Amino acid sequence: MELSGSRDACQTTNVSASSPLLKQTHASGFKKVCRIEEESTCPFPGLPAGVLEMRVKEGSKIRNLMGFAMARMQDEPGDMGQTGLRRVVFSGSGRAVTKTITCAEIMKRKIGGLHQMTKLQYKGLREIWESQEGGDSEVTVHRTLPSISILLSKDPLDPLEPGYQPPENALWSERNGGEASQAAEKRSVDCSETPAEPQAKRVYQFGSCLLQTLAGPGSGSPANSGSARRLTAHAERAVFLSEIPAC
Amino acid sequence: MVLPTPEGSTLEMDPMEYTLRKRLPRKLPKRRNDVYVNMKTDFKAQLARCQKLLDSHREICIHGLGLAINRAINIALQLQTSSQGALQLAANTSTVELIDDLEPEDPDEAGEPLTRTRNNSAIHIKVFYPNP
Numbered sequence: 331m332e333l334s335g336s337r338d339a340c341q342t343t344n345v346s347a348s349s350p351l352l353k354q355t356h357a358s359g360f361k362k363v364c365r366i367e368e369e370s371t372c373p374f375p376g377l378p379a380g381v382l383e384m385r386v387k388e389g390s391k392i393r394n395l396m397g398f399a400m401a402r403m404q405d406e407p408g409d410m411g412q413t414g415l416r417r418v419v420f421s422g423s424g425r426a427v428t429k430t431i432t433c434a435e436i437m438k439r440k441i442g443g444l445h446q447m448t449k450l451q452y453k454g455l456r457e458i459w460e461s462q463e464g465g466d467s468e469v470t471v472h473r474t475l476p477s478i479s480i481l482l483s484k485d486p487l488d489p490l491e492p493g494y495q496p497p498e499n500a501l502w503s504e505r506n507g508g509e510a511s512q513a514a515e516k517r518s519v520d521c522s523e524t525p526a527e528p529q530a531k532r533v534y535q536f537g538s539c540l541l542q543t544l545a546g547p548g549s550g551s552p553a554n555s556g557s558a559r560r561l562t563a564h565a566e567r568a569v570f571l572s573e574i575p576a577c
Numbered sequence: 578m579v580l581p582t583p584e585g586s587t588l589e590m591d592p593m594e595y596t597l598r599k600r601l602p603r604k605l606p607k608r609r610n611d612v613y614v615n616m617k618t619d620f621k622a623q624l625a626r627c628q629k630l631l632d633s634h635r636e637i638c639i640h641g642l643g644l645a646i647n648r649a650i651n652i653a654l655q656l657q658t659s660s661q662g663a664l665q666l667a668a669n670t671s672t673v674e675l676i677d678d679l680e681p682e683d684p685d686e687a688g689e690p691l692t693r694t695r696n697n698s699a700i701h702i703k704v705f706y707p708n709p
């Protein structure tokens with residue numbers, strides 16, 4: 331918690347967002363957030379210019395964001411000679427992170443074959459609160475919010491960089507059973523013994539995508555215990571469902 | 578009960594009440610160094626657990642679904658700052674299907690249980706010491 335004394339006539343105190351003083355400000359009439367300033371740690375690490383940047387805020391409507399982004403990405407007759415826009419960056423912080431990821435997932439679903447790069451960092455935020463009564467003291471609040479930046483590109487990206495995710499078509503397709511069994515083969519040897527339910531296939535799809543993208547050294551060993559555990563997890567879930575009281 | 582018409586118009590919500598039950602999302606087979614983050618357990622406890630796993634394994638994987646995405650990112654970034662930059666993060670995103678069971682409130686009304694599917698976002702963050 332940082333508290334710096336006043337420099338000029340109007341008292342300015344700096345607080346960090348987790349301090350108990352912040353709770354006092356809510357109580358003691360610092361009602362309105364008058365100004366919000368964000369520290370600009372903007373540039374996506376190591377990215378060339380000429381990229382559409384979509385800043386997702388908490389109140390953004392996904393329909394509006396996707397309408398704009400899809401129109402720009404699918405706009406074939408470009409006036410620069412190249413076919414439309416090749417890359418787009420979705421960035422958001424704090425409560426907008428989930429919405430950012432959802433936007434990126436929707437775009438990946440609608441436009442296939444997009445390479446993805448995800449970067450996480452902290453974004454600093456400086457809020458200035460002014461007192462409603464008295465009017466001569468103000469409090470600056472420093473917050474650090476987790477923020478995410480997702481780059482979607484039609485051109486291939488560097489697969490060795492951390493945060494890279496290949497296009498989904500290479501790993502799984504939703505309804506295609508053939509690809510699911512092929513992906514499942516990569517994951518465990520004894521998958522052929524398990525009954526081919528559509529639900530089990532979805533687990534394979536999700537799990538194989540997970541293990542392929544992570545490609546950890548331990549991906550071979552849990553597969554054997556994984557298949558047995560999956561069947562019991564299915565049974566457990568059925569039992570669980572019946573025991574939950576109606577809400 | 579109003580059934581959807583063949584013209585493809587919207588399904589009308591019938592006057593019979595349904596209880597909503599969310600099915601649990603599919604739990605993946607868990608390796609020793611997989612951590613699933615939720616909003617029910619205390620944040621510091623989850624952070625300490627991740628830190629302890631990181632001491633014994635060279636890499637851990639943190640998963641978060643829906644609202645827990647924020648918490649997962651927070652845990653990963655905290656681990657990175659407390660390691661003084663020795664750790665690297667790699668984040669992958671995915672979509673998870675969640676199924677809700679709608680059951681009729683009144684057992685006398687012969688309503689059939691409906692299921693509704695929705696999509697949710699998930700994040701998987703790999704936290705690792707990079708190979709020299």
